[in-house]
Amino acid sequence: MYVKHIPIFHHLCCILNFCLQDKYKRSLADTENMRKRLTKQIEDAKLFGIQGFCKDLLSVSDILQKATECVPADQVKTNSHLKNLYEGLTMTEAELQKVIT
Secondary structure, eight states, X not given: OOGGGHHHXXXXXXXXXXXXXXXXXXXXXXXXXXXXXXXXXXXXXXXXXXXXXXXXXXXXXXXXXXXXXHSOHHHHHHOHHHHHHHHHHHHHXXXXXXXXX
């Protein structure tokens, strides 16, 4: 009597095994997709941060350029303190331009 049920039981086990394998493979795929999405989001966040930082650096560069343009050339020649300040500003501006480009 129980022997008749063995093929049915075997068939049910095969179906269950197939369903479990399918769920396992889907879980693996979902995990991989999530990993890829999170990696992309992290890269985007880094890029966004870098873009903001570069934008801020450009503002600083513009301010330095305006500051050096405002220094009267005739006073730089006669005033040593102003000359040192002007040279420091131009060197800082040059270094910042190297970083930006």
